[in-house]
Amino acid sequence: MVTERACEKRQFGHRARLALTPAQAQLMDTQAHAARALWNLLHDWWTMLPRDKRSLAAADAAIRQGRKEIDWLAVLPAQAVLKTYFQAWKNCWEGRAGRPDFKARFRTVMSVDIPQGRDLCITRVHRRWGMANIPKIGRVRFRWTKDLPVGKRADTANRITGARLVKDALGWHIAFRVQTLEPAPEPRHGPEVGIDVGVTVPLALSDGTTYGHTAWLTGKEQTKLGRLERRAAHRKSFRTRGERTSHRLRATYDQIAGLCARAKRRHLDWQHKTTTVIAAKYGVVVVEDLNITNMVKSAKGTVEVPGKNVAQKSGLNRAIIGEAWGRTVELLTYKTARRGGTLHKVPAPGTSQRCSVCGVTTPGSRESQAVFACKNPDCGWVGNADHNGARNILHVYRTGLALVPAAGRAVVRRARRVKPATAR
Template sequence: MTTDGQAHAARTMWNLLHAWWQMMPKEKQTLANADAAIRQARKDIDFLAVLPAQAAQAVLKTYFQAWKNCWDGRADPPNFKSRLRTVMSVDIPQGRDLNTTRVHRRWGQVNIPKVGRVRFRWTKDLPVGKHAGTENRITGARLVKDALGWHIAFPIQTLQHRPEPHQGPDLGIDVGVTVPIALSDGTVYEHGEWLTGKEKARLLHLEQRAARRKAHRKAGERTSGRLHRTYDQIAGLRAKAKRRALDWQHQTTTAIARTYGTVVVEALTITNMVKSAKRTIEEPGKNVARKAGLNRSISAEAWGRTVTMLAYKTAHHGGTLHKVSAPGTSRRCSACGHTTPGSRESQAVFVCKNPDCGWSGNADHNAARNVPHLYRMGHALIPAAGRAVVRRAKRVKPATAR
């Protein structure tokens, strides 16, 4: 049995568990009853038997954790997993059954239950052999498939000391499209295109080929194998670009977390920033194509993912991350503190219109300097305490309704 079969079985197990949860009365929605249900399902349905028992228990644990996150206000309630939109993955919770070994400087081997020995690329040091112990060991594995193939990740249990408070300076960050990350001390982090010229030409050629083949397909006709292969090649190039973007984000956020003790960012509502400008037929929007291009550029920069990385990396190095309100940071003069209309003359230049000031400089640098100023003035945002209680009352009802 291949790993693909186990991934499809894990997704089916999740959907069956979700259907069972919705049908059961509230008093019977317990962990013990759910465990008995999935055990019986693995006996009755041969397709689910390809999934190891430990992986089936991991699905159950993940499903219950999803409901806990919903009740605590951290996420939406769990739902059915679509075959086309769900990332294929398999969780193996018991690390002692993996028998992970290093066979080469660049390669290792791991024993996947009901699959066998699998070779993987050794990219980080793992506690195997004499380096493993009760306080430093592999606790499991997670197999994830994307357009470039299958990948394996190992959760590790290790003993870490609480980091000392970071004594580095304060830092403000302004994110943008032209300049991805601008720091308050004048440092700028930029990146180029994620695909080379040949790769971009190849992607354009594949997209044109897919459009031609799709145009010749009749309504209701199944997608041909050649069109599927073209889609897979397009997805592979896009996955390669995403991997390079992730690598740049990791390197940039790690450098910031190691250097600065207090990092202050803007609390951006990205979902509102990337809304379409089409509006309605009676009242159409303006510059719809330009706004659509801006939305794609904002989404490509993944500002929310950058903030998430900074949050856990600053905590790992003993620093702190704070958020301040975003409105006004681009129009306020960081030298005199006045906000005057028309100060930002262009995307890159800021000129203060205050007659007593007249400071001019880089617009991104000016906005980044305003961010830590708001934090020092006590304008850091604090999450509302009652928000989780309200969301819990709203989210539990659909799961238990009949």
């Protein structure tokens, strides 16, 4: 008897670092600025037209006419911008994104879209590097850190459908859009675990396990960041309102952005590795349904009713935002589903005040950030506050008060689509 499982289509992205020559980097910058300008022109043209005259054919004809009259439009594949713009409207109509808008020069991520995967012509050079063809740029190298469906491994079901070139403070990267056909995972039943997120202890599990991390920047990097921030504040003091930012000040901003991007990359790497371990070990993961937007609101109040402990609350808000709890839950959601597990959310109120041993909530039990001491005379249990909250989160799930989001239910349904066993 062999179990035959149904296959499901999986779409995901993979981001790799590009190794560009100075000439290629300059061409890519020019192409990105041209793509942003063409997006703005297309957006203005689209919004000014009457609704009955808006169509893909009319936009394509307008772009072809514009390429004949404007010479700088020849540096990029203009049809890629058109497809990206229409996809943005499609995402807006289907409720997956907001309305497309004007792209400002300094507040927009520089990017160029490659809508067709067959234009990339990806080849693997050796273990660490691969080569891809970028329209109007040529062959470029990228860091090979994941096996991609290219060459003999590529077919109709397993292939690269497109890519996007993105520039951040650390340079240019290529984000592949990958489509694969994989067997649906078999449902897993346990073990169950509750997770309490925090600032001092990032992740505390109900079985007593904790996952922490050190500072994302080293001591030298933090010293350098402080020096750059003081330098930027000093140079900004000489800039009048409305005056263009000087090249020195912008160069300082770029150095600050590079250090912040490095810290973010290390944080994301830690999140991916930690969530992978949790998803592989547990079948049911339970987290709190936190409203992070309300948690990080400012406490400054108004002129009539000023807030209290504003500086302390600002520091707490920065720490909460820096931990990126929402991204951790998002990673756990799809990683547990890929392994046949499930992720559930439970109501947050009361999970940190209730005693996980006796089940009684008494005032003053949370003596400090790290210690929970039950004030119930019949109990008196003392333990770690984070582990106590994680056990309470798991208890709320077992009592039947779990709240599964719509996205999580869809993922779980796809993961549980299994055919019955058949004999061969």
